[in-house]
Amino acid sequence: MFKTYQSPKFYDEMMEQDGSVRDHYREFHNMINQFSSEELREKHETAQLSFLRQGITFTVYNDNIGTERTMPFDFIPIIMPPATWDTIEKGMIQRAEALNLFLEDIYNEQHILNDGVIPRELVEQNPNYFRDQVGGVKIPLNNHIFLAGIDLIKDQEGTYRVLEDNLRNPSGMSYVYQNRYVMRQVYPEFFNRHSIHSLEEQLSNMQEAVLSHVPKHCSKKARAVLLTPGMFNSAYYDHVFLAQQMGIELVEGRDLKVRNGIVYMKTIRGLQRVDIIYRRIDDDYLDPKAFKPDSALGVEGLLEAYRKGNVAILNGIGNGVADDKAMYAYVPEMIRYYLDEEPIIPNVDTYFMRNEEQRNWALERLDELVVKNVGASGGYDMLIGPHASEHEIAAFKSKILEDPNQYIAQPTIQLSRAPVFQDGDFYPCHVDLRVFVMRGEKTNVLPGGLSRVALKKGSLVVNSSQGGGGKDTWVLKGGEG
Known part of the structure; x- marks a missing residue:
């Protein structure tokens, strides 16, 4: 099956440069070669239909028109040996801890700014910094980051690097579970000879983490809800799945009411108090009284209830200041400052366009670099120099000269590739990995995470809204690989 498969110049997840198979993929590789092309094609189609039947979709917006699509799925998993996962897990726990300490610091004492480790204006001029609204507020567990989605890539040497931190409303966890469910349904043969970390207990860990954020003033038994913008949101499937799995109510802003600084949910039995809100609504839309006055998604008076300690809001308000692409470059310094440790997983080298020297250097090399808008996400307002026209x-x-503060540049990393099977053919595609870190009284990292793949040949963009798809991610238990 893989006779014509080649991935020159790039680190390949399955194959060594000489064409041999990496140890931890060997068993899987042998099994794949036992299938005919027709059998593989049938299984591939069955997998896509399974996603469709379960309604596993996301919404792509073009010209303000939303189109429902199923997440493209590829059945060749990303497989990790135990030692690799052990390093990633430790690195993600370290990074999330430092980022949380940073958020707690800048909304209170501001030691890191007073010591000049991070330029003060980077924080204070950031549109996602809400010191006036939430500065000095005591929050449960001093924890701003209940759920982090940290994106990793591998470079041409096979070294993992952090590409991006998502600390506001990271999405995609439901796809991790559905990818595994479909793999078990359609390819049960693959699981017979592999001992893989399961995902099931992680949902109860997530529920525990939510319920551990008990606010200062709480009803007898803490009640949590998941606040969604509604069914037209691109990640609505994610919201429904997580609410169901955690056994908490899925609500919209109109289902909640604040009375005397306390949040209530409207039910057929009258108003019931809400203590913890896992929100999937952006800060700006949470409370029309405190943020955007025209927001129809939020709950009037919610910020007042939060400030009084009557309700916990997860993730914390104002987290966006820490996952800004400009702040990203300083995370290694945060780790050194707060934890007195070296980063376990390094960043990608980053150049600030706000720095004249770095800007001048980058402007002469735009055809070699990736340029990103610090406020954009999902692959938008991004230049991939080697693939761009004059x-x-x-x-x-x-754009950079007009507003240098808005842009950063990074070297074009030869992202690792992995085999995909699409349209009856095996070929290599670029991949990345979103790792989910759940933080409550304990920290848990979802084994593996969401492997995203740029299914268009030659594409570097793995985001689903830009034509990317997903793969199952296997973490082998000790003794394998």
Whole structure:
């Protein structure tokens, strides 16, 4: 099956440079070669239909029109040996802890700013910094980050690097579970000879983490809800899945009411007090009284209840200041400052366009670099220099000169590749990994995470809204690989 498969210049997850199979993939590789092309094609189609039947979709917006799509799925998993996962897990716990200490610090004592480790204006001029609204508020467990989604890539040497931190409303955990469910249904043969970390107990860990954020003033038994913008949100499937699995109510803003600084949920039995809100609504829309006055998604008076300690809001308000692409470059310094440790998983080298020297250096090399808008996500307002036309490079040069604070540049990393099976053919595609860190009284990292793949040949963009898809991620138990 893999005779014509080649991945020159890139680190390949399954194959060594000489064409041999990596040890931890050998068993899987042998099994794949026992299937005919027709059998593989049938299984591939069955998997896609399974997603469709379960309604596992996301919404892509073009010209303000939403289109429902199933997440493209590829059945060749990303497989990790135990030692690799052990390093990732430790690195993610370290990073999330440092980022949380940073958030607690900048909304209170501001030691890191007073000591000059991070430029004060990077924080204070950030549109996601809400010191006036939530500065000095005592929150449960001093924990701003209940759920982090940290994106990793592998470079051409096979070294994991952090690409991005998502600390506001990271999505995609439901797809991790559905990818595993479909793999077990359609390819049960694959699981017979592999001992893989299961995912099931992690949902009860997530529920525990939510319920551990008991606010200062709480009813006898803490009640949690998941607050969604509604069924037209692109990640609505994610919201429904997580609420069901954690056994908490899924609510919209209109289902909640604040009275005398206490949040209530409207039910057929009258108002019931709510103590913990896992919100999937952005800060700006949470409370029309405190943020956007025209928001129809939020709950009037919610911020007042939060400030009084009558309700916990997860993730914390104002987390966006820490996962900004400009702040990303300083996370290694946060780890050294707060934990007195070296980062376990390094960053990608990052150049600030706000720095004149770095800007001038980058402007001469735009055809070699990746340029990102610090406020954008999902692969939007991004230049991939080696793939860009002269016109696109010139346009980005103008944007950078017009508003240098808004952009960063990074080297074009030869992202690792993994085999995919699409349209009856095996070929290599670029992959990344979103790791989910759940923080409550204890910290748990979901084994593996969401492997995302750029299914278009040659594409570097793995985001589902830009044509990317998903793979199951296997973490082998000790003794394998």
